[in-house]
Structures are given as C-alpha cells and as structure tokens.
Amino acid sequence: MKKNDAGDFSVLYVEPTDDRAELFPVIAEQKKPIVLMLAEQVQTFQRPDDFTVLKHIKRQYDLTIIFVIAHSAQQAQLASRNGFPAYQSMEGLVQAVKAGQFTRQRTLARSTVPLSPKQDMKAMGIANRNTLPLGSKGQPAGSAEPITGPTKSIQPSPLADIPFPIHEEVPTFAPTPQLTFNRETPRPLPPVRPQQRISQPLPARPQLQQQRISQPLPPVRPQISQPLPPIEPPLPQSPPPPVRPPRQHPRRMPAVFAVITMALILAIIGSFLVFSHSFQSIASQTAAPTSIGRLAFTSSGQLNESSSQGIADQVVLDVHNLPAPAAGKKYYAWLLGDKNQNDPTSIALGALNINNGSAHLFYAGDAQHSNLLLQSSRVLVTEEDATMPPLSPSVDMHNWRYYGEFSSTPIKAADNTKNYSYLDHLRHLLAADPTLDELELPGGLNVWLYNNTGKLVEWTTSMRETWQGTKDSEFIRRQTLRVLAYLDGTTYLYKDLPPKSPLLVNERLARVGLVNVAGPNQQPPSYMDHIEHHMSGLLEADNTSTALRKQINDLSTSLDNINFWLGKVRQDAQKIVKMDDNQLKQPGTLTLINDMIDNTNHAFAGQLDPSTNQMRQGVTWLHDNMQALASIDLTPIKPDSSGVVPQIVPGNIHPRAIVLNTAKR
Structure with a gap:
C-alpha cells in the first residue's frame, strides 16, 4: 500500500498483496477525502462483503471515499452498487471535481445524511423508516484495529491542488440489491451507535491460558573461611644422600x-x-521436508442460498526457492481429488511462471463458482513439456516435484466416535456439513453463522429508528420475534414466544439457532457449539502445527466473544416480547433496543476493549480467518527407482505410498 496526503485528498494506492486487515485501519484514521486507486489483480475488493465493511467504516468515521478502478469493470460495478463513486482514471476524477459534479449531487442527497448524536430526530419529521439510513455516525475512533505496518509515500496526485469540501457527504447511488440468504428485507450495513457501551469483561478461557509458577530459590549459605594453622619453625634437615647417576x-x-x-x-x-x-x-x-510454498482456498462471494457455490471456489498458489525447470520443461500445478476416490479427478490450475525462483498463481474457478474444497484435497506440481501443456498430471511419478494434502487419516481421539479426519472437520466448517445438508442448508457452518448474524444487525437497527419515529409497538414486537427465531432456531423457539405467535421468518433458514438454548445435548446443535466442536477436532489432529494451533485458539476466543454478546441480545429480546403495547412505548424500551443494537454490532464486527486496547473479534473476523484454515503446504518429493512417492505429512515422512490412478485423457 502506498499513501499520499498532499493537498486536500488522501490517495491510497491499493496493491495486489494488500489485505483488508491492513488497509481498513489506515482508511479509518484518515481526516481528508479518500481516493482508493486499485492496482490490477488486487484481491481486497473482489467480494461484496469488502464493500459492506467499507460502508460501515465510512458511516462510522464520517468519511468521503472515492474509487479509481482502471482494470476491472466488475469491481467498479460493485463500488457503484454500494454507493461509492468509481472512475476509470484520475483524470476523470479531476474533471468531475472541477465541474462541481460532487457538490450538486451532495445537495440532492442531503436528505439521506445520517443525523449526528446531538441533532433532534423529531425535527426531521420522520414519516417512513425505509428512507432513513440504518446506522448513525459518531463512533469513537478507537473501535478500529490499530495499523499493523508502515505505509510508503508516492508522488503527489493530480488532485493535490483541487479544493474539495471535507465535511460533506460523497454522492450516493441507489445500490443494486445483493443476493442474500433471506430475501424478506434488504441486508443492512452494520450500524454503530454514537455512544459506545462497554460490556462486561468476558470470562477467560482457562484451557487457553497458562500460568507460570516460579519456585523460590533455596537460600544461599555464606561460606565461612577456616583459619589457617599456625606456622611452625622448620626442623633441622639432614645432609642429602649422595646422588647416583641415572640408569640408562x-x-x-x-x-x-x-x-x-x-x-x-x-x-x-x-x-x-x-x-x-x-x-x-x-x-x-x-x-x-522444507515447505516451498502454500496453496490457499479463497471465496469469490458469489453465494447462492441453495448450494455451496461461491465458497472456497478459488485458489491462490505462492511458491519460492524453486530451481529453474529443465530445458523445454515447465512446472504445472494441479488440484487432486481424495485418495480414496474410485476415479480420482484432477483440476489443472495452470503453468507456473518462475521469476527469480518464485511464482504466483491465481485460479478463478469455473463459471458455476463450484466449491473446490468439496472436490479436492491435494495439490501437486509436476515438471512436464513446455510446448504442449498436459491435460492431466503425468502418470510417470518421476515427473512429480512438489506435493501437499489435507490429512484424511481418522484422528485418534477418545471423543472422535465418527472417525473424522482433519479434512472432514475442515469441510464441515467451510464446504458441507451432514447435519446442515439434512436440513437443506448447504455450504458449511461458517457461511450460515455469518449470514444469520448479519440479519440480526438489520432487524435490531430498524427497531430503534421506528421507536424514535412512530413508536410502532407492533413493528417492535415483530422484529424482536425475528431476532429470537434466529437465535433459538425453530425447534426451540417455543421457549421464548408467546402462545399462538406467528413465525415471521423463512422456516428453512431458521432451522438451526445461533446459540445453545437447551443444554449440551441440543439437537440440532447451535451454530456456535457446532463450530466449536469441529475446531476442537482440528486441534486433536497429529499434524497440527504450533502456528495452526494458535490460529485455532484465537478463533475459539472469538467464538466466546460472539456467544457472550448474542446471549445478551437474547436476554433483552425475551424482555421485550413480554411487554404490552403501553410498556413498549416507555423510555425503558429504547434502552433495551439500544443494548440489543450494541451487542449485535459487537457480535458481528467486534469491540475494542478499553482496558487492553485490543480488539475482541466478532463474526466478520471469524468468517475471514476460518477461511484461512483451508491452506496446504507444498514440500519437495522424490520418487524411488520404482516411481513410488512416499506420503509426506508436515513434520514426518511415512513409508506409505501415494497411489494415483490418473489416466491421460
């Protein structure tokens, strides 16, 4: 990432290697209008949820954000749909500013500007809640993550000398409806209240904390020197004997x-x-064996609520310290199916273009955005003919160079009654879970936790707007029932709903609750408990490295945070559904609604802990970092004289052979 603060704009040049965790904190701390220039093949703004989080930051910190996208019409379209102006070049942006285009559009859009905390909501004459923004600005700047690295400086941009009002809103465009799992109402942006409420400290995880007990050293005994004996006078000596010559x-x-x-x-x-x-x-x-690189599964975000498409549908391969291939040869990368398949499949990822021993390869997947993690669990790099690219990996294993896999060996653990492997646990989280498949909820646990928590943000935010505007008690009650339906799940919703209450959500999408409400034997298990179970299974695998264990432990800590906040939301919702119409119009109802909004926002986006100045991570962070578990290290392999390749597991070499029945097509 490169940055230029000259003039009235902050210009950030987003490079292909910049990720969201580094870029968004830098954006949040800017005081000037921001111009984001996207380089070619940049990965940060490929998914719709990248723009969703950016809109949240824009409203939270009252920012002006403009895009300059020269290489991708799809990214420019996503930016425009989410209300961000997008230009093909800096020259086009300069001409628009000079022509006063922004000032005129801001004047037209002024009625949709969120109110500051000090403004009177009644003065606006609120009549229709659908015309108002869902969030409010004024969030303290401390809620963003700290910047993790320095930024570089670039040459001043053409916008440096053009005056631009800083405190006015950017032009807003009507966003095109995005595909969501529940089509009842449009998906809102995560709101942030003007006054940050600090929740109680979360209970610590005893199994993740180690306390050092220092043993006191034994006291050192002083050494006592002994007195020297008195010196006696020498005795008289006799004359020495005669000296004999030495014997030869x-x-x-x-x-x-x-x-x-x-x-x-x-x-x-x-x-x-x-x-x-x-x-x-x-x-x-x-x-x-020494790792020479890593393949990571990523998601395009082109989701479909009826399938697992758009999840783990792309891969990124980065390798280093590679020797140059032999003359007339090239390296080719392949995704391979599971070893126990009767007809193993292979997916050609493409040729590796080596530059100083390193190569980067991005595979965008197929047109259907199929989930690649469902189809494959291994990666192979071969060295083959450069003039005629092969259609499948060589059957001659002497041409194999580098290999990696997710372990499919059942984990030896007392509680692993279903003989799950590392690969099984990973697929349940990110691709398909048998319990969810039976309930017609494809795609794995991670995506459903993310989607359903986001719906809570939408429903709770709309409650505050309506109560402040019209105090419509029926609407407040309906939205609260929707929140409880997603928290409890339809199987256990009767515990919290009054008799004869209607089900106001899609029954299929609410079949699994977010939190546990019926004890350890709840069936189906809640999303929180189910995810925790499979992450514990990953920790039990023999080949889990120290770095991976820390990563999984961090995910478990975020689950504790989310579970705590969602429990608070449920407690407030239980109180609201028991109120009559007169009680719902009292000021105490607004206090409960505000608490629900705060805790829902924390569960979705996280919260800055003022005591440690560290972020307590929420569902958004959990969703992205759980996806990062789907990565495979590649290590060199060398077949023996018979062509048999030893199976390589991180940290060990096993004599078992890898057998592939890949035939040339």
Whole structure:
C-alpha cells in the first residue's frame, strides 16, 4: 500500500498483496477525502462483503471515499452498487471535481445524511423508516484495529491542488440489491451507535491460558573461611644422600609406545568420521521436508442460498526457492481429488511462471463458482513439456516435484466416535456439513453463522429508528420475534414466544439457532457449539502445527466473544416480547433496543476493549480467518527407482505410498 496526503485528498494506492486487515485501519484514521486507486489483480475488493465493511467504516468515521478502478469493470460495478463513486482514471476524477459534479449531487442527497448524536430526530419529521439510513455516525475512533505496518509515500496526485469540501457527504447511488440468504428485507450495513457501551469483561478461557509458577530459590549459605594453622619453625634437615647417576634404559620401548598411541588416535578419528557420516545420512532421511510454498482456498462471494457455490471456489498458489525447470520443461500445478476416490479427478490450475525462483498463481474457478474444497484435497506440481501443456498430471511419478494434502487419516481421539479426519472437520466448517445438508442448508457452518448474524444487525437497527419515529409497538414486537427465531432456531423457539405467535421468518433458514438454548445435548446443535466442536477436532489432529494451533485458539476466543454478546441480545429480546403495547412505548424500551443494537454490532464486527486496547473479534473476523484454515503446504518429493512417492505429512515422512490412478485423457 502506498499513501499520499498532499493537498486536500488522501490517495491510497491499493496493491495486489494488500489485505483488508491492513488497509481498513489506515482508511479509518484518515481526516481528508479518500481516493482508493486499485492496482490490477488486487484481491481486497473482489467480494461484496469488502464493500459492506467499507460502508460501515465510512458511516462510522464520517468519511468521503472515492474509487479509481482502471482494470476491472466488475469491481467498479460493485463500488457503484454500494454507493461509492468509481472512475476509470484520475483524470476523470479531476474533471468531475472541477465541474462541481460532487457538490450538486451532495445537495440532492442531503436528505439521506445520517443525523449526528446531538441533532433532534423529531425535527426531521420522520414519516417512513425505509428512507432513513440504518446506522448513525459518531463512533469513537478507537473501535478500529490499530495499523499493523508502515505505509510508503508516492508522488503527489493530480488532485493535490483541487479544493474539495471535507465535511460533506460523497454522492450516493441507489445500490443494486445483493443476493442474500433471506430475501424478506434488504441486508443492512452494520450500524454503530454514537455512544459506545462497554460490556462486561468476558470470562477467560482457562484451557487457553497458562500460568507460570516460579519456585523460590533455596537460600544461599555464606561460606565461612577456616583459619589457617599456625606456622611452625622448620626442623633441622639432614645432609642429602649422595646422588647416583641415572640408569640408562634402551630407547626401543618409547618408540613402540608411540606407534601404538598413534594407531589408537587414528582409529578413534576414523571411527568418529564414519559415525558422523552415518548420523548425517540418517538425519537427512528422517528430517522434515522444507515447505516451498502454500496453496490457499479463497471465496469469490458469489453465494447462492441453495448450494455451496461461491465458497472456497478459488485458489491462490505462492511458491519460492524453486530451481529453474529443465530445458523445454515447465512446472504445472494441479488440484487432486481424495485418495480414496474410485476415479480420482484432477483440476489443472495452470503453468507456473518462475521469476527469480518464485511464482504466483491465481485460479478463478469455473463459471458455476463450484466449491473446490468439496472436490479436492491435494495439490501437486509436476515438471512436464513446455510446448504442449498436459491435460492431466503425468502418470510417470518421476515427473512429480512438489506435493501437499489435507490429512484424511481418522484422528485418534477418545471423543472422535465418527472417525473424522482433519479434512472432514475442515469441510464441515467451510464446504458441507451432514447435519446442515439434512436440513437443506448447504455450504458449511461458517457461511450460515455469518449470514444469520448479519440479519440480526438489520432487524435490531430498524427497531430503534421506528421507536424514535412512530413508536410502532407492533413493528417492535415483530422484529424482536425475528431476532429470537434466529437465535433459538425453530425447534426451540417455543421457549421464548408467546402462545399462538406467528413465525415471521423463512422456516428453512431458521432451522438451526445461533446459540445453545437447551443444554449440551441440543439437537440440532447451535451454530456456535457446532463450530466449536469441529475446531476442537482440528486441534486433536497429529499434524497440527504450533502456528495452526494458535490460529485455532484465537478463533475459539472469538467464538466466546460472539456467544457472550448474542446471549445478551437474547436476554433483552425475551424482555421485550413480554411487554404490552403501553410498556413498549416507555423510555425503558429504547434502552433495551439500544443494548440489543450494541451487542449485535459487537457480535458481528467486534469491540475494542478499553482496558487492553485490543480488539475482541466478532463474526466478520471469524468468517475471514476460518477461511484461512483451508491452506496446504507444498514440500519437495522424490520418487524411488520404482516411481513410488512416499506420503509426506508436515513434520514426518511415512513409508506409505501415494497411489494415483490418473489416466491421460
């Protein structure tokens, strides 16, 4: 990322390697209108939810954000749909500013500007809640994550000398409806209240904390020096005996000893060299292979509520320290199906273009955005003919160079009664879960937790607007019933609803609740408990590295945060549904609604802990970082004389063979 603050604009040049976690905190701290220039093949703004979070930041910090996108019409369309002006070049933006285009459009859109906390809502004459924005601005700047790295400086942009009002709104465009899982109402942006409420500290996870107990050292005893004995006078000495001349020995014996000693020394040195060579040979055979790169599954976000498409439908491969291929050869990357398939499949990812030993490959998936994690679990790099790209991996394993896989071996754990493997747990989270498939909820646990928590944000925010405008008690009650339906799930909703209450949500989408309401044996399990179960299964796998264990533990901590906040939302909703119409119009109802909005926002977007100045992460962070678990390390492989390739697991080399029945097509 490169940054230029010259003039009245903050110009941020977004490079292909910049990710959302680094870019968005930089955007949040800007005080000037922001111009985001997207480089070619930039990955940060490929998904609709990137723009959703950016809209949340824009409203939260009262920012002006403009895009300059020269290489992707799809990204420009996404930006426009989400209310961000998009230009093909800096020159086009300069001409628009000079022509006063922004000022005129801002004047027309002034009626949709969110009110500041000090303005009177009644003064606006609210008549229709659908014409008002869902969130309000004024969020303290401390709620964003701290900047994790320095920014570079670039040359001043053409906008440096053009005056532009900083405190006015950017032109807003009517967004095209995005595809959501529940089509009852449009999906809102995550709102942020003007006054940040600090929730109680979350309970610590005892299993993730280790306490060091230092043992006191034993006291050091002082050393007491003993007094020296008194010096006695010397006794008189007798005269020395006469000196005898030394006896002459033959010199043959020292020569024999020297020869024997030298022979022993040479034997010891030789034995040491032989042992050292043997030890190095054994060590070279048992040492863990060195990773040369990683393949990661990513999502395009082209979701469909009736299938798993748009999830893990793309892959990114980065390798390094590769030797140049032989003359007339090229490296080719492949995704391979599971080893236990009767007819193993392969997906050609493309050729690797080596530059100084490194290569980057992006595979955009097929036209249907099929979930690749459902179809494949291994990656292979072969070295084959450069003039005629192969249609499938070579059956000659001597052409195989690098390989990696998700472990499909059942995990040896007492509670693993269904013999799940690492691959099974990962697929339940990110691709397909058998329990959800039976309930007609395809796509895995991660996406449904993200989608349903987002719906809570929409419903709770609309309650506050209506109460402040018209105090429509029936609307407040209906939205609260929808919130409880998603929190409890339709199986256990009767616990919280008054008798004969209607079901106001899509029954299929609410079949699984977000939180546990019936104890440890709840069936179907809540999304929170179900995700925790499979992440615990990943920790039980033998090949889970230290870095991966820390990553999973961080995800579990965020689950605790989310579960805590959603529990608070449920408590407030239970109080509201028990109120009559007169009670719902009292000021105490607004306090409950505000608490629900705060805790729902925290569950979805996280909260800054004022005591530690650290973010307590929510569903948005959990969704993105759980996706990062779907990555495979590649290691070098070398077939033996028969062409059999040893199976490689991170940290170990097993003598078992990898067998592929891939036939040339």
